[in-house]
């Protein structure tokens with residue numbers, strides 16, 4: 001964590017249920033880039049998750065709020081005692097906001113209001129539209145902070161420091177509690193998911209009485225045993241990523257890889273300080289698809305990077321044609337304050353960047369459409385995100401929330417709710433979404 005990340009102090013009181021809520025709030029804060037600090041004085045804001053079950057707990061909670069106010073001054077109160085806002089306000093009128101029990105969405109809204117997380121499309125792990133309405137049935141699981149790479153367009157290492165992985169036991173404990181609290185899909189995020197554990201030299205840790213290495217393959221295998229989907233984001237294409245494909249083929253984790261490739265031209269990749277081996281990436285993609293035909297591949301690209309020629313850009317379009325990625329996010333390059341790329345020669349004029357972005361999106365939207373077409377007739381489980389009066393909005397194994405498409409099941413359905421899994425057969429598609437019918 002860097003000095004620039006907004007920092008939150010957290011006090012959790014009360015029963016195990018409250019602890020689960022605390023975990024959810026902490027997970028969300030970490031995923032959005034907030035730092036969690038152990039001391040009031042270091043925090044920009046303190047959250048007190050209270051208990052109000054018996055009088056002694058009420059008093060303990062009120063005292064904890066008072067202590068946080070004295071030491072820090074900026075305090076949000078949540079949890080069971082939050083249901084009795086008047087009691088809190090009477091004793092501590094200066095608290096910033098009060099939310100009730102199990103209301104983590106409301107807590108996050110208050111955090112955003114009082115301590116906004118900076119947004120940058122190149123830096124954020126989460127989609128730009130934010131996560132304040134994240135339903136209870138999926139959760140972001142942040143496994144590490146920072147990054148050991150030095151991509152020239154990025155200031156993450158300056159902001160958040162070198163890679164710091166959380167011990168595997170801690171991550172798995174959190175995952176287990178999330179699943180116990182009703183989460184049905186875990187979205188594994190970090191700046192560089194495949195590097196997980198490198199900084200700890202894969203040191204072993206304890207989970208459930210077993211000794212496990214802090215390593216991505218081990219983590220994926222363990223997460224795969226939980227009764228929830230596991231989806232991996234931000235997987236840099238290191239060789240050991242190959243080890244994940246069999247886990248996907250056997251259904252332990254979702255057959256989904258989100259790999260930020262950023263470009264395909266070797267000279268642009270070199271200028272970005274990214275590995276320049278597009279041919280190898282294509283060969284691996286072919287191999288992965290042979291081993292796991294259901295694999296969905298998502299990637300992101302930057303167009304108009306300084307020095308990008310028309311030839312470089314054509315190389316990228318050729319790569320996209322060949323790779324046939326399912327989902328692509330693309331940005332026109334824009335300088336980030338403090339990034340090394342700002343000093344590179346030959347900036348691409350803004351109209352050219354925008355024109356290339358539009359061309360790339362046109363090429364890719366046809367590819368994505370063709371990929372969706374191959375899904376027609378497929379039978380698969382989907383996770384319901386929302387039950388509407390005349391249709392279900394769901395997602396399949398190939399659809400990450402917020403960034404990918406949906407699986408839409410038309411009709412009025414009873415007896416199902418958000419967070420349920422149902423089996424469907426895909427019957428149609430449009431530019432982004434699939435249409436499906438439930439299997440009896």
Ligand code: SF4
Pocket residue numbers: 147148149150151154155156157191192
């Ligand atoms: S891999 Fe590169 S782009 Fe990603 S966080 Fe690290 S330095 Fe930034």
